[in-house]
Amino acid sequence: MEVSRHWRLQKQRYQLVGETCDNCGVKLFPPRDVCLECEAPAYELFTFAGTGEVYSFTTVYDAPAGFEGMAPYMMAMVKLDEGPIVTAQLTDVWPGDVEIGTRVEMVTRKLRTDGDEGMIVYGYKFRPMLEAIA
Amino acid sequence: MNENDPIMRPDRPVGIVGYGAYVPRYRIAAESISQMWTMGAGGTPVKEKSVNSLDEDVATMSIEAARNAMNRAQIDPQELRAVWVGSESHPYAVKPTSTIVAEAIGAVPNTQAADWEFACKAGTEAMQAAIGLVGSGMGKYALAIGMDTAQGRPGDALEYTAAAGGAAILIGPAAESAVIINGSYSFVTDTPDFWRREHAMYPSHGDRFTGEPAYFKHVLGAAEVMMEAMNMTAADYDWAVFHQPNVKFPSRAGQMLGFSAEQMKPGLLAGVIGNTYSGSSIIGLTGILDVAQPGDRILMVSYGSGAGSDAFDLSVTDKIDDIRNRAPGVQQYIARRKEIDYATYTRYRGKIKMS
Numbered sequence: 001m002e003v004s005r006h007w008r009l010q011k012q013r014y015q016l017v018g019e020t021c022d023n024c025g026v027k028l029f030p031p032r033d034v035c036l037e038c039e040a041p042a043y044e045l046f047t048f049a050g051t052g053e054v055y056s057f058t059t060v061y062d063a064p065a066g067f068e069g070m071a072p073y074m075m076a077m078v079k080l081d082e083g084p085i086v087t088a089q090l091t092d093v094w095p096g097d098v099e100i101g102t103r104v105e106m107v108t109r110k111l112r113t114d115g116d117e118g119m120i121v122y123g124y125k126f127r128p129m130l131e132a133i134a
Numbered sequence: 135m136n137e138n139d140p141i142m143r144p145d146r147p148v149g150i151v152g153y154g155a156y157v158p159r160y161r162i163a164a165e166s167i168s169q170m171w172t173m174g175a176g177g178t179p180v181k182e183k184s185v186n187s188l189d190e191d192v193a194t195m196s197i198e199a200a201r202n203a204m205n206r207a208q209i210d211p212q213e214l215r216a217v218w219v220g221s222e223s224h225p226y227a228v229k230p231t232s233t234i235v236a237e238a239i240g241a242v243p244n245t246q247a248a249d250w251e252f253a254c255k256a257g258t259e260a261m262q263a264a265i266g267l268v269g270s271g272m273g274k275y276a277l278a279i280g281m282d283t284a285q286g287r288p289g290d291a292l293e294y295t296a297a298a299g300g301a302a303i304l305i306g307p308a309a310e311s312a313v314i315i316n317g318s319y320s321f322v323t324d325t326p327d328f329w330r331r332e333h334a335m336y337p338s339h340g341d342r343f344t345g346e347p348a349y350f351k352h353v354l355g356a357a358e359v360m361m362e363a364m365n366m367t368a369a370d371y372d373w374a375v376f377h378q379p380n381v382k383f384p385s386r387a388g389q390m391l392g393f394s395a396e397q398m399k400p401g402l403l404a405g406v407i408g409n410t411y412s413g414s415s416i417i418g419l420t421g422i423l424d425v426a427q428p429g430d431r432i433l434m435v436s437y438g439s440g441a442g443s444d445a446f447d448l449s450v451t452d453k454i455d456d457i458r459n460r461a462p463g464v465q466q467y468i469a470r471r472k473e474i475d476y477a478t479y480t481r482y483r484g485k486i487k488m489s
Contacts, residue, residue, distance in 0.1 A: 014197075014238040069488075070188055091189055092159045094472065108197045108238050109189040120225055122193065122234060130462050130470060 006121050013123030016048040016106055018084065027082040050106030051129070052080040057090065057098055066112045078104055078126050091125040103129040141317040141363045142262065144269020149311025150448075151209065151275065152304035152457060154202025155420040156195050157407055157467035160185040162479045164294045170476045171289045179380035183297035183408025185474065185482055186283045190298070191225040193234045196281045199302035200239050202461035203277065206312075207304050211239050215273025216246040216264060220256025220412045221300075222330070223283045224249050235279065246273075253328060254377055255438025256280060256412040257300065262318050262444055264305040275306045282411035287336035288485060295380055295404070299467075300413020301420045312453040313423065313432075315446060316364065321356040322442030329440065339439075345383070348441050353377065353387045356443035357435045361391070364447050368392030372430040375401030375418035377437035379409045387435075400425045401434075406468055412438075417464060419448075424463040428452040 011017040018029035023040035027048070035042040055077040063071035074090040076098070090098060091109055104126040111123045162185055164178030186195065196219050204211060217236040224231045232247035246267075250256040257280015264276035281300030286293035308314050327348035330337035340348075353376055361367065368374070374393045376384035381404050388398045401418035410417055415436040422432055432448040480486055 010237060015240060089189075092187060107194070109187075109194050110191060111189075120191070120193075122238075125189065130466060 003119055006119070009123075013111075014108055016050050016124055018046050018048055020044050020046040027084060029080065029084040029086055046082075048080055048082055048106075050124075052078045052104060052126075054090075054098055054100055054102045054104055055079040055085055056100060059095070074098065076104070076126060089125045090127060092127045097128060105129045139363070140359060141319050142265070143317045144265055146269050146271055147308035147314065148265050148268045148305055149308045149315050149451070150303055150313040151306035151310050152203040152205075152207025152312075153420050153423055154199040154204075154206065154302045154461055155299070155417050155464035155467060156199040156202070156281070156301065157184050157299040157410075157417070157464065158186040158190055158195065159470055159472050160187060160474050160479075160482065161471045162474055162476065166476045166479075167294050179294050179382065180405050180408050182406060182473070183295055184299050184410070185479055186298035188482055190283070192219065192221045192223050192281045192283055193225050193231045195283070195298065195300060196231060196235045196279045196302065197238045199279060199281065199300060200235055200277060203302040203304045204239055205461045206457040207275075207306070208460070209275060209304075209306070211241040212244065214241040214245050214275050214277055216248075216267055216276035217241050218246070218248050218250055218260040218263065218277065219279045219281060220250035220252070220258075220260040221280070221282050222251060222253055222256065222411055223285065224251075241277075246276075252442065253438035253440050254379070254409075254411045254414055255436040255442060255444055257416045258434075258436035258444040258446070259438070261303050261305065261416070261446070262320065264303075265315055265318060268305050268307070275304060278303050278305060280412035280414075280416045282413055284409060284411040285330070285336050288480075290336070291341075292337070292339065295409040297408025297410050299407055299410035299417055301416040303416055303419075310453070312451055312457050314449045314451060316449055317360070317447050319356055319360045319363070319445045320442060321352055321359065321445070323352070325352075325439075325441035327439045327441055344439070348439065349377070349379065349383050349437055350387060350390075352441050352443040353435050353437050354390060356445040357387075357391050357433065360433070360435075360445035360447055366431070366433075366447070368397070370431060371397065371433045373401060373422045373426060374398055374433045375415055375422055376435050377415045377443070378402060378404035378418060379414070379437075381405045403464065403468070421464045423450070423454065424458060424465065426450045426454060428454060
């Protein structure tokens, strides 16, 4: 496992840190330094609130290498409230818990582990919103 | 400062400016464990216990509790000078859990970070250190977490209760606090009631030795010194919470000290979540803070095998009403339960050997 690559991605994986475009205000996730709308440079960091809704979802039974231990699990395209769509695992969900439009929030979970002795990689997943009693 | 006073009181008044609980979604009924190993014979020490998901460990659970505490306090994470995680199930043997939590809540790099261990009282131990750090003026805020994904040997008495969960307690200046810390006290001896050796998967314990000479001696010892020093009787407190390895021990300890079932009710969660080890007494405290009123007085006593108890005398301020609803209460986490069977539990807890 490439330890340095995972370390470089920590900010976006732990806190949903993306970027915002100075020129047109569009929010970008993951950070890519160039605005997808107006092609202007976009370097300013922006931390997403971590809330959004399920745009689409599916269940993975035949998982890629490194994720077999989690299968079956649900993947979703989540439309963040600030605009971008992010692809991520859903967690703490069972069939029937999720439909298109379900409100979800970001949580930090284990993404994968490198065997019994390697590093543990943490990052964002989404789960149905657990509202504070407002 | 009176040098003979066993009660620890900081130079500067400090309190709790934020708190956050976390309980995983899954539950296994004690009855399922009993069916598996004893054909359902005999009673069970709790109704059910919480079980962490496949993708949860002490780091991820601490992060969620910490975020709840930070949301309640609404302070800048860059003002934290300590992020301390007490646990007996840290994901790594070597590599701090606390740096992962500090990174995730945006507290790095200008902060202390360390992992604490003292069986079930590592969380309150971190709290006392945080009181010292803030109370001495070394830092404005310090975050103390007690969290566990406790290990229970299949078929052992502890398998019924060894659970997952805990809480984060954010210590800061008294003037900003929802709870004032009037004092704390530690009572420790070398008592071999429960341990886990290096590289061992499951803990060992001294069976009935875990009761009188261990739990009761330390919990009652700590509570009695604290109550006497504060000139308080059980009736003077509104609420009390004790370390809860099951429902019976804390209920009996409270009763022996003169507390009513009503005083212990909001903090006594073991019956529905099990024993969350390092998180056990402080998650109970969050249950009390979720319902406490300004002016209420609280006694909290933890217990850690090996052995020792930390006692805290606390007073709730009117700021509790401002912060309470800024994050989910512990009962909301308890209510999102999903029951799993013994087979699923063995998978989630990594008890199935794949190779």
